Amino acid sequence: MSTLSYETELDKLLKGSNISHDLPVSQLVERALERKEGILTSTGALRATTGKYTGRSPQDKYIVEETSIKEKINWGSVNQPISKEVFENLYKKVLAYLETKDEVFVSKNFAGADIGYRLPIRVVNEYAWHNLFARQLFIRPNAEELLTHEAEFTVISAPGFKADPNLDGTKSETFIIVSFEKRTVLIGGTEYAGEIKKSIFSIMNYILPERNVLSMHCSANVGDEGDVALFFGLSGTGKTTLSADPSRHLIGDDEHGWSHTGVFNIEGGCYAKCINLTEEKEPEIFNAIRFGSVLENVMLDENRTPDYNDTTLTENTRAAYPIELIPNCVIPSVAGHPNTIIFLTADAFGVLPPISKLTKEQAMYHFLSGYTSKLAGTERGVTSPEATFSTCFGAPFLPLPAYRYAEMLGEKINQHDVQVFLVNTGWSGGQYGVGKRMNLTYTRAMVQAALLGELHSVETVVDSIFGLHIPTRCPGVPDEVLQPKETWEDKEAYDNKAKELASKFQENFMKFDKVSDIIRNAGPKF
Ligand SMILES: Nc1ncnc2c1ncn2[C@@H]1O[C@H](COP(=O)(O)OP(=O)(O)O)[C@@H](O)[C@H]1O
Ligand SMILES: C=C(OP(=O)(O)O)C(=O)O
Ligand SMILES: [Mn+2]
Incomplete structure (x- = not known):
């Protein structure tokens, strides 16, 4: 199929009489209710259910193996290659499927709050509620911007279209396929709305570094003095929860870019x-x-x-x-350079300290390691916490090799003299099943102390295995909570668990064969 006929097909669909373009929020809610896609709740919010796909499907995510990107992508289990033929066949089928629908919802949005880096996108949805989701999650153009909006990437989501693995060359009925050359994301089989936002994030993780902007799986907020903080972390570690802080201004809860002028949200919700x-x-x-x-x-x-x-x-x-529904948010969601970075980890082993200070080398070590536990539910098949190492705290969304992002972060940390903390929002007093999830009030107090500079010159003890500098005091937190071993009844069990986790770190880090010894040596030792 030539590129020309290919684009004509999408144009043809978009000109169809069944297309509803840029419906306002109230009308999308109304359509979703009329179409029985969801129900109105007592809060005024629309509630939708998503059938058997209630989390992302990483095994069904692919990138089309195209000449112009082939050499750059970090192919593997995250970035699985798929052929052009498979993509084009599914593309045709999905468009034909959408043509048969009474109504299809299309909206124009942006990704990237910094005008210099923003990507105009278009989202085509089988469901009104998904279009509402896209509208609320991405950046909403104003009336003037709408007039000149030219989409540079299109997400087409048709959950009701199921692939046939035998005919279509997918692994299952579900597929999330990115074609960088066709500037398209094709989604079928799954109704989980998170796929829509995270697929655009994956694209930004490809585009932004090429423009010398670091893209990051983190939340961000800023204090009254303009002091910016980033919170990196895999799903469920607390990016959204901890960035919504009444004493600070929210920049964004999940996806950001860091350019030579500062940070910006990729999203609008x-x-x-x-x-x-x-x-x-x-x-x-x-x-x-x-x-x-x-x-x-x-x-x-x-x-x-x-x-x-x-x-x-x-x-x-x-x-x-x-x-905008979070009080004190920053609009447009752009700010200066961070001076504090917090790496969030939900440690199900219960051995990492609730807060510790990292040297610059430790920061690089932990960024590359990206240790946390996958919490139940965000990915299909995960039902209890599983130890995982997700490089840059966002491996599922990174098309380029981890070094690309890590090197940029390292440079920026040095250039802006950023203090990095490691915060364990996971288990305390024993591993998962024995101990408890860290008390959120304590975590908030620790984060606040870190951001107010109250841990700057506090006395610390150095953890004998992980080498982490653990504050002995923190306002609002009992001293014994700060030292994980103190929270375990059985100290020997603690030591054994700590060693078990340390060896997992070491084993995982072996794959980073290009990393300097100074960073490697910043990891756990025993
Ligand atoms: N100590 C803690 N710190 C942060 N979150 C916690 C803590 N204890 C429990 N939680 C819960 O963990 C979840 C964190 O989720 P969220 O902030 O949405 O994560 P993310 O945005 O990183 O995916 C929330 O449901 C929050 O209530
Ligand atoms: C939406 C997701 O991420 P997070 O939990 O980080 O918000 C996801 O991983 O599907
Ligand atoms: Mn989140």
Whole structure:
């Protein structure tokens, strides 16, 4: 198929009488309700369910093996190659499928709050609620911007279209395929809305480094003095929760770029985990769940009030809302250079300290390692925490080799003299099943102390295995909570677990054969 006929096919679809272009939020909600895609909750938010796909499907994600990108991509289990033929065949089928639908929803958005780096995108959805999700998660153009908007990337999501692995060359009925040459993401089989936002993130992780901008899987906020903080972490480690802080201004909860002028949000909305959400513990997020927001797989009671404790459909329940619904957010979501970076890890071994200070070499070591536990639900098949090393705290979304991002981060940390902390939001007092998840109030107190510079010259003890500098005091946190071994009843069991985790770090780090000894030596030793 030639490029020309190929683009004509999409144009033809978009000119069809069944296409609803850029419906406002209220109309998307109305259409979703009329079409019985979801129901209105007592909060005003729309609730949708997603069938059996309640998390991402990393095994079904592919990049088309195209000449212009082939040499650059870090191919492997994250970036799985797929042929042009497979893509073009599915592309045709998906367009033909959408042509048969009574209504298809298309909206124009941007990714990238910094105008210098923003990517105009278009999202084509089979479902109104997905189009609402895209509208709320990406950056919304104003009326003037809408007039000149020329999409440079298109996401086409048709969950009702299922691939036939025998005929179509996929592994299952589900596929998320990125074609950089056709500037298209094709999604079929899955209704989990997170695929839509994370596929654009993967694309930005390819585009931004080429323009000398570091792309990062992190949240960001800024204090009244202009002091910017980044919170890196894999899913469920606390990026969204900890960045929503009433004493600071939210820049974004998940995806950012860092250019020569500072950081910017890639998105225009947030996607919070809402399992066990309470107004008391997370008031900003709780109150953002209102008209225009989308609740995904959250159970409701007979009054249609969300029951955030109910895991019937999944642990990975979600709320999507525009960033404007968080008080004190920064619009446009752009700020200066960070002076504090926090690496979040949810350690299910319960051995890492709740907060520790990292040297620059330790920061590089831990960024490359990206240790955490995959929490239940965000990826299909994960039902209890699993130790994982996800390089740059975002391996599932990185098309380029990890070094590309790590080198840029290292340079920026040096250039801006950034203090890096490692914060364990995972288990304390024993491993998963024995100990407890770290108390959120304590984590917030530790983060606050770090951001206020209160841990700058505090006395520290050096952990004998991990070499981490652990503060002996932190306002608002009992001293013994700061020292993980103190929280374990059985000290020998602690030492054994710590060694077990340390050897996992060492084993994982062997793959970084190009890393200097000074960084390698910043890892655990025993
Ligand atoms: N100590 C803690 N720190 C941060 N989050 C915690 C903590 N304890 C429990 N949680 C819960 O863990 C989840 C963190 O999710 P979230 O902030 O959405 O993660 P991310 O944005 O990194 O995917 C929330 O449901 C939050 O309530
Ligand atoms: C949406 C996701 O990420 P996070 O939990 O980091 O928000 C995801 O991984 O599907
Ligand atoms: Mn998040």
